[in-house]
Every structure is written in structure tokens, then in C-alpha cells.
Amino acid sequence: MVEELRRFGIEDERVLSAMEKIPRHLFVPEHLRHLAYEDSPLPIGHGQTISQPYIVALMTQALELKGDEKVLEVGTGSGYQTAILCELSREVFSIERIPELAEGARRRLEELGYRNFHIRVGDGTLGWPEEAPFDRIIVTGGLPEVPRPLEEQLREGGRLVAPIGGRFDQDLCLFLKEKGRLRRRVLCPCTFVPIIGSHGWRK
Ligand code: SAM
Numbered sequence: 001m002v003e004e005l006r007r008f009g010i011e012d013e014r015v016l017s018a019m020e021k022i023p024r025h026l027f028v029p030e031h032l033r034h035l036a037y038e039d040s041p042l043p044i045g046h047g048q049t050i051s052q053p054y055i056v057a058l059m060t061q062a063l064e065l066k067g068d069e070k071v072l073e074v075g076t077g078s079g080y081q082t083a084i085l086c087e088l089s090r091e092v093f094s095i096e097r098i099p100e101l102a103e104g105a106r107r108r109l110e111e112l113g114y115r116n117f118h119i120r121v122g123d124g125t126l127g128w129p130e131e132a133p134f135d136r137i138i139v140t141g142g143l144p145e146v147p148r149p150l151e152e153q154l155r156e157g158g159r160l161v162a163p164i165g166g167r168f169d170q171d172l173c174l175f176l177k178e179k180g181r182l183r184r185r186v187l188c189p190c191t192f193v194p195i196i197g198s199h200g201w202r203k
Contacts, residue, residue, distance in 0.1 A: 001037040005057050008039075012061040018087040019057060024050075026108055027078040046098050048193055050078045051140060055172070055190060059161045062174045062187060063136045065089045070131070072153065074124030075140035075195060079105025082117055085138070092117040093131050095124035097196060125199035127153040134158065142170045142192040147199030151182055163192040167201060 002020045010016060025036035027050055032042050041049040060081070063071070065088040076082055076096035082105060085092045094117060096102035102121045109117055120128065124139070125147040132153035139150070139162035146162060154160050154177045163170035172190040175182040194201040 001039065001053055004039055005054060008054050010054070010057045010061055012064075014065070014088055015057055015060045015084070018060075018084045019053065021087065022080065022083045022112075024053070024080060026112070027080040027083075044078045044101065046101060048077055048098065048101060050080050051192070056081055056084065058187060059138060059140070059172065060084055060088065062161045063138060063159055065136065069135035071136045071138065072128055072131070072134040072150075073138050073140065074127075074150070076102055076105045076119055077140060079108050079119075081138070081140055082119075083109060083112060083114060086114040086117050089136070090116065093128045093134070094119050095122055095128065097121070097123065123197040123200075125149065125195060125197035129153065136160070137162075139163070139195060140192070141195035141200075142167065143195050143200050146175060146182060147197075149199060151177075154182075156180065161187075163190050167194055 025033045028036050028042050039053050041052045044050050069089040071085050071089045071092045073094040076094040082094045099121045102119050106119050127149040133155040135158050137160040142163045158177050160175040164173045172187040174185045
């Protein structure tokens with residue numbers, strides 16, 4: 001999988017070695033484990049998916065993590081992306097809407113020995129105000145626009161990565177916060193499940 005990511009243009013060695021280390025097969029349902037190292041999204045139950053490895057790598061690379069960041073993740077899902085963030089940053093705060101997914105992710109991450117994460121069940125479009133500001137924010141589901149609370153909770157000079165666009169097709173966007181405003185760069189087209197919440201999509 002990692003060789004394929006390299007061929008697709010992922011260059012950040014820290015991202016590649018985190019993805020080499022983390023056993024993706026432990027984050028997918030047992031009957032799909034034989035597909036865990038293919039470059040494709042897979043169902044994880046409750047109508048949700050674990051994202052395609054290339055997109056996970058691209059989003060993580062865009063965050064430019066050096067190891068000392070406080071990171072907010074919206075959409076814990078299986079916890080796979082959370083594990084990568086735990087490897088590459090200081091502390092991870094992750095929010096998931098579906099309690100069963102949050103619980104499964106917490107268990108997997110604990111079993112793998114991660115201690116630098118916090119998972120909360122709730123509406124991630126509201127962010128995690130008590131812990132703000134964050135150096136980095138990653139949203140792993142589609143949004144019509146960047147939720148105002150997330151914009152406000154991003155530190156000056158911080159980076160935010162999110163799929164922005166329609167309900168079924170989005171652009172994967174990197175935002176840099178400069179002088180209190182978000183500057184946007186489109187990375188590539190993408191297709192994510194929707195983020196449902198008060199600053200996201202309705203049901
Ligand atoms: N990054 C995850 C992984 O590695 O498995 C995949 C995330 S999946 C593509 C998107 C997740 O966002 C789903 O688990 C979904 O339940 C969650 N979600 C949707 N709306 C949400 C919200 N308002 N707050 C938090 N999580 C939300």
C-alpha cells in the first residue's frame with residue numbers, strides 16, 4: 001500500500017511510515033479484512049466508510065504535522081485516521097456523531113497503545129470550544145462550507161483540511177488561517193459521506 005502511495009505522489013516520509021506502521025485491517029470489519037490494503041474506501045457499518053488510503057495520506061500530508069500540534073478531527077469513524085494523527089502529533093481531539101463508531105474507535109486505539117487522544121460523541125461542526133484553539137483541524141466528511149465554529153477554533157497560522165462542496169461530490173480543500181481569515185487551496189476532487197450537523201448537512 002505504501003509503495004502505491006509513493007507512486008501516487010505522497011512524499012512526506014512521516015506520513016508514509018505512520019501508514020506503514022498502523023494495521024489498517026484492524027479498522028475494517030472482519031469479512032473485509034482481505035481488502036484492507038487496497039486503495040479504496042470500505043464500509044464500517046451505520047452507512048459510514050473508512051476513507052481511501054490515498055485520500056487519508058493526502059489530507060494528512062496537507063496538515064504538515066511536525067509532532068507538537070494539538071489537532072481536532074471531525075468524524076472519527078473507525079479511528080484509522082485518528083491513529084495516524086496520534087502518531088504524528090502531540091494530542092488529538094476527535095468527535096464522532098454515532099456512539100457505536102466512537103466506542104469501537106476508542107477500543108481499537110487503546111488496544112494499539114495510543115494514549116494521546118480524546119474521543120467525544122457529538123456534533124463536530126460545533127468543534128470542541130473548551131480545548132480551542134487547535135493548530136490543525138481535519139474534517140473527514142463532506143461539508144457545504146467550513147463551519148464558523150471550526151474557523152474560529154483554528155489558531156492563527158493553522159491549517160484546516162476538509163472536503164467542501166455538494167452532498168455527493170466535493171473538492172478536497174486546504175485552508176490556511178492568515179490575519180484571521182481562511183485562504184483556500186483546492187487539492188483534488190473527492191467524494192465523502194456527508195457531515196450531518198448544525199453547521200453541516202441536515203439528515
Ligand atoms: N476518518 C474515518 C476513518 O478513518 O475511519 C472515516 C470517517 S467517515 C468518512 C465520516 C464520519 O463522520 C462518519 O463516521 C460519520 O458518522 C461522522 N460524522 C458525520 N457527521 C458528523 C458530525 N456532525 N460530527 C461528528 N462526526 C460526524
